[in-house]
Amino acid sequence: MRFSPAVVALSLVFATVSSASFGQSADIEIKPRSIEYMQMGEAAQKRGELDLAADLYETSLVVDPRNGSAFIALAQIARVQELPGKAIRLYREALILDPNNLDAWRGRARP
Template sequence: MRLSPLVLVFGLAASSLAVPGVSQRPDDQLTPKSVALVKQGEASAAAGRYAEADDAFETALAVDPRNRAAFVAMARVAAKQKLYGQAIRFTNKALSLEPTDRSALAVQGQAMVEIGAAGRAKEVLAKLQTVCAGACPEATTLSAAIARGPTMAAAKPAEKAKTKTN
């Protein structure tokens, strides 16, 4: 009976000690299989096989959900397919893992330009310029895209004119 409080105190102290995880990896170490799948997906995307590329990127994320490159690559594929909202969602996931990812910011900004959100794209450009100490190609490309404006909006009046004449 006298030892009960003492045992309880030692039990609480022992249970509050941190136990190191044996199988935990640092955040910057990705599974080699996931990295290989991203490379495979990038090759498929370069060849124009977007469905294969998406499959490879999704598998890479299933293997290692911390693979930012897979999210950014999926965003690029979505943008090529003119799925700009989906591209923004994928870049948001990449930016939740690393808020200063220059390639994710650039893809996100260009997708925002394409949907006509120039104000938001300028905010992304400002963030990108703070991330880049000096001039960087991502900021230059995004700045040019903002100056050019959305290509999607330019195509719509031309399509309307064609349908009116027919």
């Protein structure tokens, strides 16, 4: 069976377009309520209330599971609590949502 150059080119374009849809687009809007919980979590984290902050970040994820920032914030708390395995898993979740998330890549690279 012979393939024309046009068929080969179209198949490559289709393969590229279909594989590009696996990551989260950076322009996806996060629900405002999720952002509110993130802000409350950041305030709690700054006060040193890590358990409360983690609860608020987790609530943010319940409201909108696409909130990659919440995964990163939880990973940072896990690092402070000396839970590197949990931190890596959380950074990986953020990367599943957005493979180009530099904060998640930096977090995974830290020892």
